[in-house]
Amino acid sequence: MVQDSILIVDDDRMTRETLSRALSDSYATLTAGSGEEALELLQSEPVSIVLADLVMPGMNGMELLEAINKLEYRPMVILITGQGTVDSAVEAMKLGAYDYLPKPINIDRLDVLILKALEALKLRDENLQLKRKFAERYSDVAIVGQSPEIRQLLAQVEQVASTNATVLIEGESGTGKEMIANIIHFNSDRALGPFVKVNCAAFSEGVVESELFGHERGSFTGALATKKGRFELADGGTLLIDEVGDLPPSVQVKILRFLQERTFQRVGGHRDLKVDVRIVSATNRKLEELVAEGSFREDLYYRLCVVRLKIPPLRERRQDIDIMCEHFLRHYSETHNRDIDGISDEVRELMRKHSWPGNVRELMNCVESMVVTATGRLITLDNLPEHLLSKCAAMQIEPETGGTLAAMERQMIAETLEHTGGDKPEAARILGIGLRTLYRKIERWGL
Template identity: 85%
Template sequence: MQHSILIVDDDKLTRETLSRALSDTYTTFAVGSGVEALELLQSEPISVVLADLVMPGMGGMELLEHINKLEHRPMVILITGQGTVDSAVEAMKKGAYDYLPKPINIDRLEVLIIKAIEAMKLRDENVQLKRKFIERYSDAAIVGKSPEIRQLLAQVEQVARTNATVLIEGESGTGKEMIANIIHYNSDRSLGPFVKVNCAAFSEGIVESELFGHERGAFTGALATKKGRFELADGGTLLIDEVGDLPPSVQVKILRFLQERTFERVGGHRDLKVDVRVVSATNQRLEELVAEGRFREDLYYRLCVVKLRVPPLRERSQDIDVLSSHFLSHYSETHNRGITGISEEVRDLMRKHPWPGNVRELMNCVESMVVTATDKVITLDNLPEHLLSKCPAMHSDTDQGGALAAMERKLIAETLEQTGGDKPEAARILGIGLRTLYRKLERWGL
């Protein structure tokens, strides 16, 4: 594919000279004003615009502003005369790729165009990747049909398109980070950066630097200036995970940012201003931390403009089946296993399990069963041992003191006697898996 170059200059000789120089490599268009350039951009797929900074009517700077609003933006290289270099540098801050002073060096121009086209390709690939994330993190990304999860998603949809600060509360494993992803990728900031920081992962001395950055020499080991997560998230969203673990000194700095939208790097003396939406998450009850004096009340109210609570799995147990099927399909494909279903006996036990680890525990459980399954359908033989030991519902029918357990023990003992101790044959006659038989034998000491 041959790329197209648009030359915008009120000087006819400059337009003709540049067109001749570039026409062997590119498809070239040449116009004498910014207005003509915008008209042509509506109909032609231009890769690079070469625009004179100073022209009658619409100059290069104003043209750049209009180009920045286009869905398919070409790269812009400004052509500058003497005394306009400072303006060209300012234009680069507003999105121009580069500038070239007059008289124009054709060799240098050709190199700049090549680099600009490569930069455009990378930019467009990045946009496509982010759009895939937007699709991935639509509200359909949350699997469930319970009233609790539907209500949460309705709140998320309402909040996402605002710039409100959001606090997400919920137990570990409930999907708080997924909710934060949905908020970002369904907001007007979706093509901007989404930066995450887990406060529990850093010591008090490091978390401040991670969030706000530091200047060279700010502390031992600070060999160079480093941008913090707030700067990296400029134009996008910052997720402060485990916000309840923030040390008091850092709480003060975050409060200042939320109030004034400015901060200083560690060891710095200059105010920095960024456009960042703050979303925080915690598995603790911040109201209780405030009451205990461990979290600033004023910061709590700043973070909690909107509070979302992600319900634990035990409060939306009707979602267990649909989640299990979703994870089964995902991991069967991921591990190339071809597993087609989960037995009703296993599903019944999964419905009764309290799932203290929430969705994350269920996800890991299903993956384990998919990996260990020897048939197309998951059976009790594939149930992880930890799940058996932690789920009272799974032992209720086999309590040694119960009549049912006694009958089952007697039946197994008689079957083993009948098969002469052949356990695989006994399991076949009893209609249970071999692993299940071994568990029962071990439990009863047979």
């Protein structure tokens, strides 16, 4: 972009030349006699400010503004208006024009307006650059995988990120719920605002309310000063409520009120506080079951899951394991300054067959451990963590020919439980038996 350059658009040649002479000492000036000519010029030579007459034959100032709004780089637009076109100029400002200037043009006033427009342009570009950096840092590249399940999830995330909808993220421990929340925030219009997190499971019932909503001085023993809660700290941004299923009933009521009225009170306070916060919640528990048990409010549940995102466990997208191993191998090799070429076929095979109960977090830790302990340029079985090696090795055992049916049944149940990461209802479904039957066999075989 040409810094501090101004394009003057007017069908009157005298007006163009007069404005160009008046501004040329301070700015690089270009001129165009029509909207069409101006648009063609902007395609090849972007400028800082477009100073355009609102009324022109052919493409008028309003139509030029609409065309400029579609450009990859949009200059600030200042419209020149006649006596009867002020209302149209005001309408143009709603469509993105920076301001308008009535005829006859006061050059001193124009100079001030141009300076303000350039300041606004600089601030806009700085904000766009920051937002772009955040988006790159928390883009879908961070969620590694090519499986249909991950592709569908990322498509949903992209669709919901640009909205202000409340989002519920469900997934087992270690699947990447916080990363998804990061992506949503940093790809939203709130990207330059705060991203605040709170883990409800990390606080006792008496503390979590204060953490979320803050407290007034003297509201309880130890409250020596007024404290802002996470809701106030997240004003203008996003609040991630992690492990939302662990919220005590009293706090559930206050969050429900906030979602309904957008106001809350600090602990011990009597004044309603209003903040602009988008709520994203996450849980590794099934909230429907908590609602059925009566430990989670049904009305709050529906408020939280306006949009529900389900992250599949790693065992349900095994085709991503090789891709993720390569990704984490490169990352940790660089982090720990290790020169590792790759992972042996034997290790890859074992990793593909492991059930990964700890999901992506377990895989990350495993790869990091292997990178750190590797003595050569290739990761081998010698570098595999012992607990993982023993589990994976057990999965390779085939039933002995002529073995008893009972022994084969025991092995099948054990391997299925290993495959589901201990998820008994899922294991029962795969085995085609009732859950009670599975529990009896588990007890019988001491699994």
